[in-house]
Amino acid sequence: MRFVFLSFLIFLSTFSIAQIRLSEEAEIAVITVGPYQGEVWSAFGHSGIRIVDQKKGIDWFYNYGLYDFEQENFFLNFAQGLLKYKVGVTKYDRVFRFYKSQDRFIKEQYLNLTQEEKQRFFDFLQNNVKPENAEYLYNYVYDNCATKIRDVPEELFAGRINFDFSYKEEGKTIRDLMDDYLDYQPWGDLAIDLGLGMQIDREATAYEYMFLPDYIHMAFSGATISRDSATVPLVKKSETTFMPTDVENSNGLFTPFNTFVILFFVVGLITHRNLKSGKRTKWIDALLFSVVGFAGWWVVFLWFGTEHLSQRNLNILWAIPFHLPLIFFVGKERFRDFFRKYFKVLAYWYCGVLLVWAILPQPLHQALVPLVLTMVLRSFYIGYDLRKPKVKLPTNGKA
Secondary structure, eight states: OHHHHHHHHHHHHHOOOOOOOOOTTOEEEEEEEOOOTTSGGGTTOEEEEEEEEGGGTEEEEEEEEEEOTTSTTHHHHHHHTOOEEEEEEEEHHHHHHHHHHTTOOEEEEEEOOOHHHHHHHHHHHHHHTSTTTSEEEOBTTTBSTTHHHHHHHHHHTTTTEEOOOTTOOTTOBHHHHHHTTOTTOHHHHHHHHHHOOGGGOSBOOTTGGGGSHHHHHHHHHTOEEEETTEEEESEEEEEEEEOOOOOOOOOOSOOHHHHHHHHHHHHHHHHHHHHHHTOOOHHHHHHHHHHHHHHHHHHHHHHHHOSSSOSSOGGGGTSOTTHHHHGGGTTOGGGHHHHHHHHHHHHHHHHHHHHHGGGSSSOOOGGGHHHHHHHHHHHHHHHHHHHSOOOOOOOOSOO
16 A cells, blocks of 8 residues: 555546546456455455556556545544545556465456446546545545445446445355455454444445455446446456466465463463462463453443444453452452452353354454463462461561
């Protein structure tokens, strides 16, 4: 994205956005770019619009997936889900070379439009890329670089476009659709499942599928456009201009599940030694409960402090924010009775969460099961350790 944004700036410095009349040879194409596993945000693919008119020396790519690191309060806006994206234009050959270098497929669908419709389409995009019109408030699902490709022709030709929704699957949720693209992004998949709540766990409508570029491609493939009494296909020609070689992707050894399984056995070994020595390893508890407590506060922040799809997030059942800072007061003698009861209740609470894990209305990530088992283990042990009578040190009777 940084490369494309830089190209956008260079392009604007050499071309003024002015009224241009397209020739009869002009073509408009929807571009679909395949997934790239280098970053989690690229794993879903990308969409854009190409305008090509050789007579006018035009071969431009309109991209709704740009953002500016220099925008005011960038990181705060990002955290709160208030990040503004923008549409930009750059030369298509630069875009093609960039995505080809990432070994991503590139598909083109040339639209079946009249000359007047092409001109309207082009004028609309040209007006969109003006600085005063370029920005929009980004949303993962409802307003992104793919949905904008759907929205442009719908706005231009209101009531005349009918998309092909034959791809819809019964019972598939928005989370399921995301998961389809995250097989090779296990940590990204975990972060999404942690951060997004039950709002994405209802069945997705066929229209909502189109937040993903592949479904934009499918919807356009069988779409029609009406003109007077005639209805014709919206796409007149489709072609794949680049198909990558077969690349084997790997999740690596330290997936979330493997990592949490290793953690469970390490903590289990430490707990076994604690039982034999009669001494509690306090640092492991401070680390474990602090991390889980921090995850809980993150869930709370996303739920109540942002515009993300993060409300009603059932990860709060295991990521209990009160662990942080309570874990640092466990050693205080005056709180001993409270924490003995707290960890006893906590251990049974986590057991109950595991029992209902598979039937919760929000599917919690399966890799978290060994982490929750680890919490059960240490909660039982801390409660047991606090029940032991405190050993008084012998004194010699002298002050």
